[in-house]
Amino acid sequence: MKRPGFIERHHLWTENQTELSEQIKAVVKEQDLLLIRTAWSDQHGILRSKSLLPQAFFNALENGMQISTGTFLFDTGGALVFNPFVANNSLEIPEMKGAPNIIAVPDPHTFYILPWAKRTGLILCDQYYQNGQPIPLSSRSILCQSLADLQHRGLDYVVGLEVEWYLAKLEDPMLAMADVGHSGKPGEPPKVSAVEHSFQYLLESHNPEIHDLLCILAENLVQMGLPLRSVENEGGIGQFEFTFDPIPGLQAADTMTVFRMATKQICRQQGYIASFMCRPKLQGCSSNGWHLHQSLINRTTGENAFISANSNTLMSDLAKHFMGGILKHVNPTCVFTNPTINAYKRFRPNSLAPDRAGWGWENRGAMIRFQGGFDDPNTHIENRIGEPAANPYLYMASQLICGLDGVDSQLDPGSPTEEPYTTENPPFPSNLLEAISYLSQSELFAQKMGQQFINFMIKMKQSEINRFLKAVADQSPEEYSQRVTDWEQREYFELF
Template identity: 45%
Template sequence: MSFVARHGLWSQEQKDAAVRLRKLAEERKLDTIRLSFPDQHGILRGKTLISGEALSSLESGCSITTTMLAKDTSHRTVFPVFTAGGGFGMREMQGAADVLMIPDPSTFRVLPWAPTTGWMLCDLYFADGRPVPFATRSLYKSVIERLAQRGYDFMAGLEVEFHIFKVENARLAPSDAGSPGYPGEPPVVSLLSQGYQYLTEQRYDQMEPALELIRRDVMALELPLRSMEVEYGPSQCEFVFQPTVGLAPADIMVLFRSAVKQICQRHGYHATFMCRPRIPNVMSSGWHLHQSLVSRASGKNAFMSTEGETLSPLGRGYMAGLLEHARASAVFSTPTINGYKRYRSYSLAPDRAIWGRDNRGVMIRVLGGPNDPATRLENRIGEPAANPYLYMASQILAGLDGVDRALDPGPSADTPYETKASLLPKSLREAVFALQEDPFFRNAMGAELVDYYVHIKNAEIDRFQAEVTEWEQREYFEMF
């Protein structure tokens, strides 16, 4: 028996998808197939196999080193992998051992910018068939399965802001290469448009050549794109996706980010989902997550109220849970040091855990009303660099805790930057402390995963704090 069959890893839908992809690979005469998994940062890693080899290993998997799970955002391995337990306390991950990438055939696509290349998302398993506990897609799958057992599906729509620049110098000299722990020099870039003409057609048309490249290939990937806009700052745009359920919205996000960066790079552009690039006059980018629960029995929106309230009792409890755990979950929605520079008062970004009715200064914006099937919560806390599996899993878990405890979200905040409420963390270090101080996520996600993630985040913070910044040099070098 194959590994997949032996451990019962595929649903009937995935088995049917495997049949279709084999036929499509033959019809399209694919040369290669990329097998990718989302790492702890939501970045795709994996291997490219010759098409025949990929198809023959479809049900047996492809090995990959566990050190992929041990790296921070500089690609530095931050766990002592050659010690007993490999730094994870697990024999299976000691000595940079291998795990198996098992493809999910339902995610198969042919890449439009590389038309003889197929692509699939994978999940990570140990040799005995157990899911690797640090694989975030598997974590998210377990969360939505728990939600399904309660009779609901998670529905999410994505609003993703990012920047596109023209590359002037790719910085590909050997001296620019960098090393783990000290990334190479970023490219020198220029703007595609001047800014602060929010939603004007002139600015859109100025960026349209780059946006059209992305639109064409994103649609060819069958991602449910709804709209494209020029955002508030120079060279900034926003892509909005139709709501989808379950795994789909998280898978869409990782594929979209990877696709945008690859498409732009091939045409002399640089796309970045970094929240606040260090480029004069640019604006911060956010990732607004629209979410609701759908009844599996009736297909109806469980947040929709049938009476005078904006939200159903379940919706209010869910929102209260998001607010209750906002500080602890910030490390999942905003996982970079840079992302906390966006939380500013009077800036169209949240700075405290409050909600409001259609108010863009709050953390959670409530949209819809009685008998409106589109009723939903828009959480405005996230940055576009967040790992979507961790972000969405933390939302569901926190929301359900609010439902279970019948928490009250309090009144709507009409003056969001003056209302008394818990302030969001001002730094990644503060967010990590908040996660450690709130026992909820250790119980809901497992202490093993939380400790693992905290270790990686602390490694990034320690590197940052060891750097002498330009601000320090300017502030103290001459004066003292």
């Protein structure tokens, strides 16, 4: 009798996932796939992967895939933050000392065939210790735990993605040996040119300049099964916004992760650079935002739990308290909604990006824009704080953690504002250093995400900040806090 594999022994899949895995094997054979990119999201929300040939992939569908802990050790610039061979610098997790292998377990719900890559598939994974226990540093697992907490309350999380990003024509990839950089110091950013001539918001006549590439992108995303809804030319030169239909929370986080990866790879293949950096150092650049549209659904009735049953109120008590929790905990949450140094240069008055906590009914200047009302099945909240470089799993988990705390504490979000940039509501942290200071003091996040993970993220972000401050030591804080620096362009433009 065949011995059960790692996945079966530790009961890591549902019956549905087991059935799907058999279907995936059949597809791999029928489509004659040569490589399957077996991928996982790191703490920055960036996909890492190993490409397996079919037989090795089939084995991974039973036993998982052995991977190194190495992707947990580095910050955004590849600087080593944790040395697993030094006793006092080993993530404070005994199981991670010595850089042992862990197990990446594919999730059969996330299998894709990549239309732009010949004979290639992709599947997303969760990470486990070799004893079958989840890795506490896995951001996807943290979201899954938050969703489980929600489901125990009889609720589901539905999310709509609204994502802005920049497109530029690649002129020089800067791959000379003198330009490529090293660990802790990314190389020179690629040289690019604009894809359109000037700022013209939603200008129809700009479409021919980039229509063919947008068609290629849309065709590939739809062919993969991503729920793309709309494509539009945004405010900046070469800035675009893609939106997606509302879908369940974990699927939405997976979609965002795969969408960013796919967009960057397809554009590069066509001779362009796609960047989800919040505020690139480009002429005529506006900031990119990632607006998260959110609602909760009653698992029993399937009805929107944010809808008010009273014609005299905009929203249900659940929606009001959920929003109150998000607003109360906004400062520590910024580490997850705005995890880069660059993101804080987006928070400017009268810029269509919020700069302080607060909510408004159909107000795009407020942090939370409430949409809908009595008896409207599409009632939801739109959190406009996020940057598109955020880790999708941590962004969404932070919303659930804060929102449900608001529900438990029956927090009041206060009155809606009509003048979001002049209200006395508290401003956001002015930089990433302030945000991690708030996170270090948050009992809520330590309880819900685990103190090990919070310590890990603070040290990871502190490394990034230290490198930045060293690079701008010859500038005044007034200079580097107001303008986008060369360091940020090197660090983020091509990575995100």
